[in-house]
Amino acid sequence: MTPVTLMDNQTLFRDISIFESGYTPDTIRYRDNQLQQLAEAVRPALLGGCPLNTVIRGPPGTGKTTCVRQIFAELEEMPRIIPVLVSCQTALTVFRVFQRIYQTVFRQQPPISGVSVASLTEAVCRELSRRNAALLICLDDANLLFHDHVLDQVLRSLLRLHEEYPGIRIGVIVIISDPRLSLYPFLSLSVVSVFRPNEVYFPPYGREEVHAILRDRVRAGLYPDVISPGVLDCIAAETVKGTNLRAGIRLLKDAVMQAENDGRTTVTRSDVAAAVQQITDLHLVSIVRTLKEDERLMLARIAALHQTRGGDMISGELFRALHKQMPMCYTLFFERLNTFRNRGLIDIYRPPNRGNTRKILLRYDAGQMRAVCETPE
Ligand SMILES: Nc1ncnc2c1ncn2[C@@H]1O[C@H](COP(=O)(O)OP(=O)(O)O)[C@@H](O)[C@H]1O
Numbered sequence: 001m002t003p004v005t006l007m008d009n010q011t012l013f014r015d016i017s018i019f020e021s022g023y024t025p026d027t028i029r030y031r032d033n034q035l036q037q038l039a040e041a042v043r044p045a046l047l048g049g050c051p052l053n054t055v056i057r058g059p060p061g062t063g064k065t066t067c068v069r070q071i072f073a074e075l076e077e078m079p080r081i082i083p084v085l086v087s088c089q090t091a092l093t094v095f096r097v098f099q100r101i102y103q104t105v106f107r108q109q110p111p112i113s114g115v116s117v118a119s120l121t122e123a124v125c126r127e128l129s130r131r132n133a134a135l136l137i138c139l140d141d142a143n144l145l146f147h148d149h150v151l152d153q154v155l156r157s158l159l160r161l162h163e164e165y166p167g168i169r170i171g172v173i174v175i176i177s178d179p180r181l182s183l184y185p186f187l188s189l190s191v192v193s194v195f196r197p198n199e200v201y202f203p204p205y206g207r208e209e210v211h212a213i214l215r216d217r218v219r220a221g222l223y224p225d226v227i228s229p230g231v232l233d234c235i236a237a238e239t240v241k242g243t244n245l246r247a248g249i250r251l252l253k254d255a256v257m258q259a260e261n262d263g264r265t266t267v268t269r270s271d272v273a274a275a276v277q278q279i280t281d282l283h284l285v286s287i288v289r290t291l292k293e294d295e296r297l298m299l300a301r302i303a304a305l306h307q308t309r310g311g312d313m314i315s316g317e318l319f320r321a322l323h324k325q326m327p328m329c330y331t332l333f334f335e336r337l338n339t340f341r342n343r344g345l346i347d348i349y350r351p352p353n354r355g356n357t358r359k360i361l362l363r364y365d366a367g368q369m370r371a372v373c374e375t376p377e
């Protein structure tokens, strides 16, 4: 029988790196279709043509980056195509994007001073001609470039290069990870008419799928019997209920750490619940930090009203109650409610047949919300 307590130097992790965000899984499940479509977009480049432009859409944690990484890793071996993965989380300007492209093509940083986007593209294009290779650029989380027409400018520059450098072959994969946003309002007509991408969709995973993906990680990263199928199912259910697979992998790791810190060799449902609580707290704190002082105060008051009056809050009544404590106009009140909703702090419903009335629900526990809002940074 497995001992139930751990010695000081013992661990439940066979390999903890399997739960880190940079880990690439051996098997990518449920994405054969998407991988196939991406491979088809790449194929023309291997035959001496242009890669097809592609838009990948899907909510966070659905395997978009993982699939592109996998395809790009295979392309690393091929002589006639250079894949470049640009994470727009860190490349937020036109210059940064081109700097990243240069860096990947030449495997070194561009010169520090006196470089312009034009000089970087010129160097890259000359190198492509010299190597007779196509360039395939993936702009990951490209919705972060919607501001100030950055994405439009990047695409415009890339898609026009063949005019200036005849024979140049370039394809672009754009990943949009916010399902509420459409790409086209952010592009000018001239860019849209040249871009003409194929679309590949990444739907959220269901509970069974999450369960199977997490089971792979458990097998590779933990010692046997640390997690029972029942507890794993509980984690899968929390993942589907909560945010996404990325958070689910983190939850799995944190639950195991709870058990480990407690000196036990198996994870229980209470470990999972404790890990959920811990992650929710951290998440809430990180969102509340992004609010302005007045917004934070208003959220604290809403949470306090929720505590005294119970959960049923109607927009008009809420406005009147708040107005007594912090005078503001209705427009500002509603703008702030929308901010709270967009950051995932509350839900706003319109009950049927009630005119303009809205019902406000908190996404977090009211007491916890109030405590976080009232704690100075
Ligand atoms: N189909 C899958 N099989 C195995 N692991 C996956 C799969 N899809 C996503 N993951 C894992 O989930 C996490 C989030 O995936 P990622 O590709 O970063 O999502 P996205 O780019 O869509 O936000 C990563 O740790 C990744 O390894």
Ligand SMILES: [Mg+2]
Pocket: 064, 065, 066, 140, 141, 177
């Ligand atoms: Mg991603």
